[in-house]
Amino acid sequence: MLRIDCPWCGTRDEVEFSFGGESHLTRPTLDASDAVWSDYLFNKDNPKGIHFERWMHRFGCGRWFNVARDTLTHEIHAVYEMGAAKPDLAVKDPDS
């Protein structure tokens, strides 16, 4: 049960949000090869550590935004708007 800091509404409980999977994906154009297209469709990152993902404040403002979440500890390192660049997070490897 995460606590997520919606950039518009403030900190709310996870139950108010919907998860939208990995963020910062670039949608290939029609002339992309089958390999590039299937990579976009099916291959998602599943890191042990920081994951950049999108969430939507479903029972709130209805806005999508990005979250940098540690998949091991569930710590949320950053919340930032859709379209913004990945934040530079100096987080040490959880295994080290």
Place this chain on the structure above:
Amino acid sequence: MTPSPTNRLTSGGRIDRTQPLSFRFNGKPLQGYSGDTIASALLANGIGTVNRSFKYHRPRGVMSAGVEETNALLTVSGGNGDIPVVRTTVRALVDGQLIKSPSGFPNVNFDLGRVLDFTHRFWAAGFYNKLFKWPSWRWYEGTVRRMAGLGKLPDGEDGNKYFHHNVHCDVLIVGAGPAGLAAALGCANSGARVLLVEQDHELGGSLLADGAQINAIDSDTWLSRTTSTLEDAANVTVMTSSTVSGYYDHNVLTITDRSTTGVVRFWKVRAKEVLLATGAFEQPLVFENNDRPGVMLANAAMTYVLRYAVKPAHVMVVATNNDTAYRVAFALHDNGVRVPAIVDSRENIAEEVSKEAGERGIPIMAGSVVLDTVGTKALTRVSVGRLSNDGRSTVDPTSVIACQGLAMSGGFNPNCSLYSQAGGSLRYDAQLACFVPDEEKACRQRVTVAGAANGKFSLADALTEGARAGSTVTGEAGFACSPAEVATSALGSYHLKAMRITPTGDTSRQWVDFAHDVTVADIELAVRENFVSVEHLKRYTTVGMAVDQGKTSNLNALTLLAELTDRSVEEVGTTTFRPPFMPVPMGAIAGPQHGDFYAPARLLPAHDWHVDHGAVFENYGPWKRPEYYATNGRDRETAIREEVLALRRSAGLFDGSPLGKIEITGPDAGEFLNRIYVNNALTLKPGRVRYGIMLSENGIVIDDGVFARLADDCYLVSTTTANADHITAWLEQWHQCEWPDLNLVISTVTSQWAVATLAGPNARTLLQEIESDIDFSVQALPHMTLTTGTFLGMHARVQRVSFSGEMSFEISVPALDGRQVMETLMNSGGDRITLIGIEALTILRTEKGYLHVGGDTDGMTNALDIGFGGIVARKKTDFVGKRSLLRGGDQRKDRRQFVGVEPLNDNEELESGAHFITSQREGRRSQGVVTSACFSPTLNRVIGLGLLEGGFARKGETVTVFDDGRTFDVRITDPTFYDPGGEKMNA
């Protein structure tokens, strides 16, 4: 007059002798007192055997005085029926309660099932995988399941009430034993919001049966003073009879609160800091027949004597590997229980305990272990042997001691379930021979462990550590707080010898897990068969998997596994703790969300009007919609058939209000929809309507419906009823995440509009009789157009779209006017209009060959499979899913394609779900499915729709259908059975 309890002390304890309670055990009337648990009342009445064991049906008595109970899990009357698997060691006795032993045939004292015990060699671990191979497991299953049950679930409605609550706090203290209380005392008046949660109905934990001195006063007085201090502190909330059962991310914990009779409250707590003072579980000793009634944990014996004023037996031997059991022996002795011996596996006993034993005249048998016990329904004697010098065997002679009970202590194991759930690591402490929180490894949650849960088993250490931890976590939460002053003179020595398992004897009679009847021999067998990983051992032998989740068996099983595989316990490791720590009733998780409150029902704007017209409602997603109208007492079949025919003959009125309606407004609305729809949205002129489909990015059809252009910068998108919310969210995601530069707004208007659909050859004539400024003529309002105007004085949108295949007008008015439109049309039309339910509409659209996304398509159906190849080829620009349609696999000619089917024999019953199968010669495999089927009243024969491999090229072909054992032939046709030219629809 019920007989007076035989094992009850005349004074002492925390029971109220002025409030006697009557109850029955297996029909026998007995008496207890307010303050008793069911188990303490049974013991007070000298009841030895309370249940039979799970597998061998051995007689079993009360084993503990807490949640770790493995034996006294009984059926108790309450609510609207008998509740099985009640932990009677923690459940308060209630006047008039009926207690039953769930197993034992014909009864618990004489159980024919005991034959399993006498033939136990056949039933070792995994027996069902080996013994019941012939003829098949199914042959035995019924009998095994009947014998293995833990009781029967009540049949009736659950009599309890369930509620959900949420709470935030700065400090959550779990457990109100010495450590938890010392911590809470320090936090009182610190200003922090403190929640102290205790699963017992009284605060105190081990102090409820202790008798030590704290701060120079006796512990009972200290406890009552502390309790009132905490209750008076405005910032401290005390919850009793409440069990913290789950620890989730970001410090969310769940509590099952049973403090009100007949009510279970399920709390979700969000805590800044959590302090776990969850105590420890005493571990049993393992020797032959260590499961007989009368054998119990030592601290349980102390609890029964001091808290409940009950002698567990009149003569009790104490067996131990540490100092704590001496206090138990003294308490038993001081309250009139004769203790003939303390059997201690240690050679050297500390003087501080041996001296006191000497003063009471209790003999100590040092360097000795219990070998075996005798007695069927109650203990009669135990045999004791002296350990050899290397401790791996015993030396003669064996002594036999007559007794009625045995109190055993194998030392303590911290209760680390919640800490482990929080992600905390445990380490094996060889000196304490148990698992303790590993302070070296950081836990991802804001959690601290104190007291016995942290391996501080003496009262003095638990109090000190609790007080210190309380002040630390309060400080972490941002509040100033100094540790409470707590000191005790109580005996604090432990001196554990890491030995719980008697090295000799028949291992198939030495129990490790009482609840699941797992013996040392079972563990040996598992190791012989190479189940040497702790996870494999657990699953193969089921050790620790019973309702108690191994609270008294896991540690002994791990120790044995380590010994048998020549590894250290550290190397063997432990299994993972998962929520819940204690079972949570399903009702508590559901809370009030059941029955009518399970999900809010959505009603049509004209719901009551439909009720008055005989509508029979069915749930379609959240909506209650008329399935058919039982007018004039018609049955379902007749009603549906007559509705279909009436619409085709004259006119039908259908309430289409739940249809999803989304408005897309803005200069880029057209561009946006052009990227969403397979169809071209930009070429659509204002006032025109187009049928479109939407695909997932993988090319799969996810929704269909019409979209209309209301103005240059405004579109109205219709979605299927069930998908309305989902499609809105999906459109938002594309707009916000992929194309935020497009200037538009998406708004759902589904419930703003009521929709009355009038369809049939007389539809236009009927509308023209109504007061309106709208020109309904075919020239002004042809099929697939939209207009707005005034209808009955209301603002209305009228759309020419058809799902039935007849001339059709969809009249949308503000939702509140929905009833008036339906009513006026019906009154004006009289016999010429018939109300149409969903079932009739389903037949009408099947006749017309219109597909239903999700019914006639599945998760593999792409745009090309339903005949959209031409439209896809003509549209040059990108849209969601287009790239996927370019893949070779998406364009194969043998994909499952949308077709019509009709049985060769008109009377054949065709059902959706039936498979098209290949011939015997080709190996009888499925080549598709029938997705819709019905008897068409219009055509007077059976028709259907389906998905068939290479279906487009197979029209006219005869294919065999397999349906639930039947096979018959059908002809593949075009999906459109009715009015293929569309003259009626375009009229």
